[in-house]
Amino acid sequence: MTAQSNAVLQISGLRVTAKTAQGETPLVHAIDLELRPGRVLGLIGESGCGKTMTSMSVLQLLDRKTTKIEGSIRLNGRELNGIRSESMRAIRGKEISLIMQNPMNAFNPVLTIGSQCIETIRTHTSLSKKQAYELAVSSLHDVNLPDPTIMKQYPFQLSGGMLQRIMIATAVCLRPSVIIADEPTTALDADNQLRVLRQLDRIRSEYGTSILLITHDLGVIAEIADEVAVMHQGRIVEQADVFRLFDHPQHEYTQKLLNARPSFSIDQQSNEIILA
Ligand SMILES: Nc1ncnc2c1ncn2[C@@H]1O[C@H](COP(=O)(O)OP(=O)(O)OP(=O)(O)O)[C@@H](O)[C@H]1O
Numbered sequence: 406m407t408a409q410s411n412a413v414l415q416i417s418g419l420r421v422t423a424k425t426a427q428g429e430t431p432l433v434h435a436i437d438l439e440l441r442p443g444r445v446l447g448l449i450g451e452s453g454c455g456k457t458m459t460s461m462s463v464l465q466l467l468d469r470k471t472t473k474i475e476g477s478i479r480l481n482g483r484e485l486n487g488i489r490s491e492s493m494r495a496i497r498g499k500e501i502s503l504i505m506q507n508p509m510n511a512f513n514p515v516l517t518i519g520s521q522c523i524e525t526i527r528t529h530t531s532l533s534k535k536q537a538y539e540l541a542v543s544s545l546h547d548v549n550l551p552d553p554t555i556m557k558q559y560p561f562q563l564s565g566g567m568l569q570r571i572m573i574a575t576a577v578c579l580r581p582s583v584i585i586a587d588e589p590t591t592a593l594d595a596d597n598q599l600r601v602l603r604q605l606d607r608i609r610s611e612y613g614t615s616i617l618l619i620t621h622d623l624g625v626i627a628e629i630a631d632e633v634a635v636m637h638q639g640r641i642v643e644q645a646d647v648f649r650l651f652d653h654p655q656h657e658y659t660q661k662l663l664n665a666r667p668s669f670s671i672d673q674q675s676n677e678i679i680l681a
């Protein structure tokens with residue numbers, strides 16, 4: 406009998422290799438990650454270590470002509486690696502959603518926010534236009550954008566922080582069990598960063614959504630992650646509970662990451678990590 410795991414997303418032995426004219430270059434080396442229900446798993450590591458390649462492989466968004474994905478990616482028990490692209494299109498946005506770094510790129514500049522949200526909803530459901538409109542408006546309300554006239558606006562009329570919240574609203578409106586957020590706050594100013602993190606945290610607690618949060622920022626990790634996986638040169642070098650990681654970093658690279666921060670302390674009473 407095989408061991409049963411309650412993971413929503415289980416990545417085992419994931420390898421990503423770039424196929425170039427010069428030959429094959431390994432980018433991600435047989436990593437294992439497990440995302441449990443309602444948890445936030447932070448994936449942290451330096452630029453170029455393979456975080457985005459990992460998230461793109463999970464979503465099966467890499468071009469199979471130029472990249473090879475090996476290993477297993479199970480979403481609610483179903484294998485995603487090698488799945489037909491049609492089946493994956495039905496899963497993406499419904500069972501697993503992506504929130505990207507640059508909100509501007511996520512929207513079509515010539516369509517209103519409303520038509521894009523409604524289109525996303527109707528691709529995955531049999532809701533009428535009116536029902537989809539109502540769901541979109543209530544999702545925007547959820548991310549503190551209560552004014553429905555936003556539906557009539559075009560992406561360029563809105564700030565980066567607002568677009569990021571709209572992207573979150575769109576990503577969560579169909580209640581996916583997993584959200585992958587790849588540097589969701591990097592392009593935002595400090596106020597909006599905090600706002601977006603709070604919203605992700607609220608979505609997690611309200612809907613039990615599991616979040617794989619990709620970042621190079623320990624502050625983001627301290628804010629909302631339950632567990633952390635540290636990635637270095639295409640490998641996971643350490644995975645631990647967030648408090649344990651801050652308290653007792655095991656790997657040399659994790660220690661370097663922590664030392665690069667000015668200082669931090671753990672408030673025993675509120676159980677929060679405070680960064681200076
Ligand atoms: N399409 C591609 N083909 C080949 N190599 C690629 C491709 N995209 C990225 N790479 C390489 O893969 C490695 C991992 O890149 P990746 O984008 O996953 O890093 P990252 O950890 O997300 O970095 P960042 O924090 O800068 O976003 C890098 O060396 C990058 O140059």
Ligand code: NI
Pocket residue numbers: 456457458587
């Ligand atoms: Ni990246």
